[in-house]
Amino acid sequence: MYEQLENLIRLQGLDREIQRLTQQLAGIAPQIEESRLHLAASERDLEEGKARVEGARKDRRAAEKDLETQIEKRRKFQEQQSKVKTNKEYQALMGELASLKLEETTAEDRILAHMEQQADAEKLLPGLTAEVGREKLEFQQKERVLRGAEEKLRLELVAAEEARVGIVATLEPATIQAYQRILKLRGSAVAEVRDEFCLGCSTKVTPQNFMEVMRNDRIHNCPHCQRILYYLRPEVRPAAPAEPESAA
Numbered sequence: 001m002y003e004q005l006e007n008l009i010r011l012q013g014l015d016r017e018i019q020r021l022t023q024q025l026a027g028i029a030p031q032i033e034e035s036r037l038h039l040a041a042s043e044r045d046l047e048e049g050k051a052r053v054e055g056a057r058k059d060r061r062a063a064e065k066d067l068e069t070q071i072e073k074r075r076k077f078q079e080q081q082s083k084v085k086t087n088k089e090y091q092a093l094m095g096e097l098a099s100l101k102l103e104e105t106t107a108e109d110r111i112l113a114h115m116e117q118q119a120d121a122e123k124l125l126p127g128l129t130a131e132v133g134r135e136k137l138e139f140q141q142k143e144r145v146l147r148g149a150e151e152k153l154r155l156e157l158v159a160a161e162e163a164r165v166g167i168v169a170t171l172e173p174a175t176i177q178a179y180q181r182i183l184k185l186r187g188s189a190v191a192e193v194r195d196e197f198c199l200g201c202s203t204k205v206t207p208q209n210f211m212e213v214m215r216n217d218r219i220h221n222c223p224h225c226q227r228i229l230y231y232l233r234p235e236v237r238p239a240a241p242a243e244p245e246s247a248a
Contacts, residue, residue: 002217005230007170008179012190014164015183021157028150035139042135046128049121056118060111067107074100175219182226191227201225 074097168176182189191200196210203224205213213220214231222229 002219004171004175005216005219005228007167008175008190008219008228009230011164011167011171011179012183012188014160014167018157018160018164021153021160025150025153025157028146028153032143032146035142039132039135039139042128042132046125046132049124049128052121053118053125056114056121060114060118063107063110063114067104067111070100070104070107074104178219179228182228186225186227189228191222191225191229193222193229193231198222198225198227198229200227205229 078097171179179189186200188200191198193199193205193210193213196207197204200222201224203222205223209220209223213229216231220229221227
């Protein structure tokens with residue numbers, strides 16, 4: 001096979017490998033970030049759970065303080081009973097004491113409610129803490145695996161890029177320019193011709209063109225899509241049937 005043509009085939013293979021490796025590398029960071037978001041969500045749930053406990057505790061303390069204030073008020077009013085001189089003053093004092101007693105009861109109810117809220121919130125903390133532990137372990141394991149895969153892909157990418165530089169150095173300037181132009185236009189620049197069909201655009205070439213391409217002794221372009229054509233003998237073709245390289 002013509003060396004320039006053979007190197008063009010290798011170049012396209014390397015370009016595809018570089019594209020594959022680049023795409024896989026680009027997918028590593030989003031996977032790590034997704035796992036980190038799961039961990040952050042669990043940590044946020046735990047912090048919110050702790051905040052609910054602390055909020056209920058503060059509300060309970062405030063209600064207890066209110067109760068102490070109400071009890072102190074009622075005590076002072078009770079001390080005034082001995083100083084009451086008229087029935088009207090007595091009735092007013094009794095009404096005030098009844099009102100203070102009601103406020104005490106309300107404060108006690110609030111204390112009980114906040115105690116229940118605190119207890120309910122505290123029951124959830126062990127589960128939330130365990131969930132954070134699981135998510136953190138899973139994140140660490142996944143990140144370690146992905147970072148390892150990332151390093152392997154980077155090494156493979158560097159090797160492929162270096163190999164590409166070596167292949168490009170063997171090609172004539174006009175040849176590499178044509179390759180780049182067709183690649184940009186079609187998505188692939190080199191295509192096999194088989195049974196008189198260009199497998200790049202699935203279009204039939206003339207019998208004469210097919211015979212010329214079969215010799216693989218110089219650069220031939222598909223008259224329809226302009227891809228650079230090559231021919232593989234049946235015994236050296238891949239076992240799997242070839243697919244068209246693009247629609248046009």
